[in-house]
Amino acid sequence: MTTLTLHATGPVDPAEAWDRYLYPARWSSWAPQITGVETDAARIAPGVTGRVRGPVGVSLPFVVDEVDDGGRRWRWTVQLGPIRLRLLHWVSPGPDGGTTTGLRIQGPAPLVLGYAPAALLALNGLVRRS
Template identity: 30%
Template sequence: MFTDTHSEVCFERGPDGRHLAVSRDIAASPDAAWEILTDTTYWPAWGPSVTGVDCADRVIRAGSRGRIETAFGMPLPFEITSCEDFRWTWDVANVSATGHRVEALDDGCRVVFEVPVLAAAYAPICQRALGEIERLAEG
């Protein structure tokens, strides 16, 4: 659908139905990227809309609950609905939100955000987040 020099956006069908896949290949190990995605202390560093996280679990797991502080000044509750095999999903304010996954490549990994079709306008924010994840993972 759309490609820039660093990321790709396309439609795909996954375990939770059809969504936009916003992805970027990075020169880091899948474990390094996964750590950045699942350790809540990293979320404000790569999430443009997240300014803080309050969660009892530093590293998320299925069932983790907490609050994210948003750039809009509004705290929103979240719950991690699944977290296994290098993929996690969540509900934010009781609404199914982006999925996150890491795929191994021969020379690094691919990080993918699964964006609900109705939230397609969020894709550029995900592209920016992928750039920050790349910076953190490769840095």
Template identity: 40%
Template sequence: MWTVSRDIEAPADTVWQILVDLEAWPQWGPTVTGATLDGAGFELGATGRVWTPVGVPLPFTISELDPGRMWGWRVAGVPATRHGVEPGGQRCRAWMSAPVWGPAYLPVLATALRRIEKMAVDAAGGRPQPPQVTGRP
């Protein structure tokens, strides 16, 4: 899998809630205009529908889940992206992965992570921080 990540100045729990809130998906997912679950809970094996800008609903299944840490899904029966968060005190690292055949999707995932950062920092009452530069010239 190909992976992009972003350090976020917000607690991991805040980012996790954004990742699993289907109503929030269109706010951070550039290729998502809506999503619904068939059942009541975001759990392993849960099914639902996701709408893309084309307007066609696609079925999905939550195929991987480590609550509070990572989830992955299959869309229209095809392995799709994985989404995760690594705690680090009052900050965290969020990441997303695309299948090995999907490196062209990495810019979309990077955009999603920037949007998630803004949502999480706003929810935590802070501001996005500039990247840390370490080392010597």
């Protein structure tokens, strides 16, 4: 099992960045590797399940494990066959205004390291103005 932590900082207000996480229908607007999301709820909450769609028809099931609105943190598990990636996201005020967002990815090293460039691109999209 490998764990990798990524961060990005940008001008978007923390409340806006958090809102972009809360509604899966918005994920593809800031995460270029996501082409769509099918879910059983409009807003993330513990126990919400769905499928996240990526390039070339890839569709992976996920479950939201926890959401802490006050702390602006949430965790979910994405499954690729028998393999699971656990992703912990958080949003906090940036050092000079705006937002810093973080992501801790846990899973098999090839998947974690292979996903890291796309994840960093998405994090940067999350904290940038549309």
